[in-house]
Amino acid sequence: MLNKLLAASALVILPAGFALAQDDAAGGDQEYEITGDAEAGERVYRKCQACHMVGEDAQNRVGPQQNGIIGREIAALEDFNYSDALVEKGEAGEVWTPENLNAFLENPREWAPGTKMSFAGLRKEEERADVIAYLAQYNADGTTSE
Structure with missing residues (x-):
């Protein structure tokens, strides 16, 4: 009986630890x-700030601004000059899902050979998940969904 109660409690509590990011840019x-x-992702993101911005005043730098990136088609910002590697992925209909971002952030040059991104990547899975959670808060206009 106690095992069933614990299992049922876990099913109720577990989803509370997860957040959902909705793709508003491509239909919602x-x-x-x-x-x-x-x-934690905000702290890890400091490594990215030399090249990227996020938030209400975000602009493109060496890398594109990252507002609304979750669910956005890869290489979709018209005012940024992406590498051919990312343009090809975008033209193929690929989207910045958490899974694609995770793979790219782990090893950008392996995931998108020919990318202009010189960052070596985030080796720790937890850091990648945290950065993705941080970015997921931002809507395309730079406001947060909190």
């Missing part, structure tokens, strides 16, 4: 499971 009907810690 796709949801993605986000498992990282956005607060």
Whole structure:
């Protein structure tokens, strides 16, 4: 009896630890499971700020601004000059899902050979999940969905 109660409790409690990011940029009907810690991701994102911005005043730098990136087609910002590797992925209809971002952030040059991104990647899975959770908070206009 106690085991059944614990199992049922886990099913109720477990989903509370997960956030969902909705794809508003491409129609608004796709949801993605986000498992990282956005607060921790903000700290990890400092590694990215030399080249990228996110938030209400975000602009393109060496890398594109990252507002609304979850669910956005790869290489979709018209005012940024992407590498051919990312343009090809975008033309093939690929989207920045949490899974694609995870793979790209782990090893950008392996996931998109020919990318202009010189960053070596985030080797720790937890750091990648946290950065993705941090980015998932931002809508395309730079406001947060909190």
